Amino acid sequence: MLEIDGLRKRYGDLVALDGAGFTVRPGEMFGFVGANGAGKTTTMRIVMGVLEADGGAVRWQGEPVGFATRRRFGYMPEERGLYAKMRVAEQIEYFGRLAGMSPAEARSSADELIERLTLTERRDDEVAGLSLGNQQRVQLAVALVHRPELLVLDEPFSGLDPIAVDALAGVLAERTAAGVPVVFSSHQLDLVERLCDSIGIIKAGRMVAGGTVAELRARESRKLLHIVVTGAAPGWTDRLPGEIVSKTDRPPAGESAETARYDEVVLVPSDDQEALRVAGQAGQVQHFGWQRPSLTEIFREVVA
């Protein structure tokens, strides 16, 4: 289990981290999201010892993290770092050896990853000649080669096509299945929503929300009522109790054949039962239910 506790970091007058912290359990895929400059990279660099915190603690299995522990972590930095003039297989092996693997172990682990990440045809190419997607695969292989106990990946999916995303996600899922916690940051919130067991949202160096996707939703979904009514007289929505977030009288494409009037409202109700009565009196209620917000909506709300 990785515990990050009350991290603080200042760069001169700029406060980068102001008590940020979260916990990642074994086998958990943790999505770390936040606006640019919110403190994601700073947090990850502190976890990996690349940066020193001004305060707070990082613990692994209950112990403060030191150099010896970090050797068993896998890391993918924000800006990609590979030796341009080294060949793919050679490079992955090299990092395996540096992390303390024997030549045979490093070789077999590198071979396995090369195959798994479909880099077989590129194994003897210099990294400089690879496409961005393939370089990213090599980068991931470098982070994984020594079979780390924890993975810390800064923006591993940025700039990848959907097929590469699937390949990467597949490899990560294998690792979490084997009990390895994975922390990764991303701006692709749909992806985070799809892949992660739990999510932390950071804003201005502080965690503003955290938990499983379901927990985040549960917290947020009480607020929004999604109502669809047909055949109502115009103006009925004024009688709805609460604040209307959005409304439209245009039915979604494909359902426009209906001749009756269409109203769709998203409401933050002050009284949900009253809202149901108003809708029922106005016309035929087609849909009435709590809206499940997407992670993007939660994120906007939390970070705004």
Added chain:
Amino acid sequence: MNAILLIARREIGVRGRTKGFRYGMLVTVALVVVLAALPKILGGGDDYTVGLAGQRADRLQAALAAQDAQADDLTVKVKKYAGTAAARKAVAAGEVEAAIVDDTTVISKTTVGSGLSVLLDTAHRIAATEANLAAAGLDPAKVAQAQQVAPLTEQALEGSGEQAAIRQGIALVIVVVLFMLLIQICTWVAMGVVEEKGSRIVEILLTSVRPWQLLAGKIIGLGVLGLSQLIAIAVTGLVAAQVSGSIPELPDGTYALMARVVLWFVLGYAFYGAMFAAIASLVSRQEDVSGVLTPATMTMMVGYLVGFLAVREPDGALAHVLSIVPPFSAMVMPVRSAVSDVPLWETGLAIGLMVLAAAGILALGGTVYRRAVLRTGARVRWREVLRAAS
């Protein structure tokens, strides 16, 4: 330790297989061969083929053979011709370089080289003197005996002139090679540091190895490449000079000198390599490297220029002082040792000081590197990295 070896091996493997390194090595070795053999090539060699025609041809041949026998690095071949016309034809055809005909005239295509000219003139004098003395009624046998004069033995107060010239030549090569190699390898160190820092590979590396291990591995790996180049150059140069006959006999102590050059290279490289690495760790982009390195490069240039001067004036005040003061001593002292006899205590002092300086700069450079290498972005200020441990 294992990590250092791995890192060193990577540096050697990756840098050693670049075209730049391989061709550079080939070109250097070829250049050294040419340079070493150049005096011989330009001199045209002390091998002469001479044509003789005329009554005294036999006597001239004997006189030439006697000169041949007295000098180590001289061979004279003789071809005899029936008459002037035949000899003239042989010269024109290039069969012989020059021919003496009628006992009085030298025929050559253009001019006769000074070496050959002296040779022919001496032979002519001997033969003519013999003929004149015989004509005056002296016993030809006694005359021949009287002509047997042992050559002057040389006794130079400050070593033989030829040896001094050879020593100066060797010293010149030493200072040029040391400078070229040091600046090349140290630049590689600097570029390697920035490559790793700029691309953030260093962030991954430093989760597996310590900064000093990374730095040591890089410096050792590239140093091995530099040293192998130095040894290749020294061996090729010495072999080529001997085989081609440019330096038929190496001056005394040449091998000891070579050992000292290697030592100075190692010391100089330890100093400058650490210095270049520390300075390079301050910047994140390759294009900023040469700018920050300017002071270090200038220091190296000073050593080089003074070393150059020391070839001619090994005991001038400047050369004398800088041959002891590190880091200049790395290039000045080997030059002084090559051309003059440096007192042992001076050599010892210079080596001792340089070892101290190199150790100091390695420690300091290691600290600067450790503090600066993870700080990407703007150039890191000296004052920030040198401030007492924070």
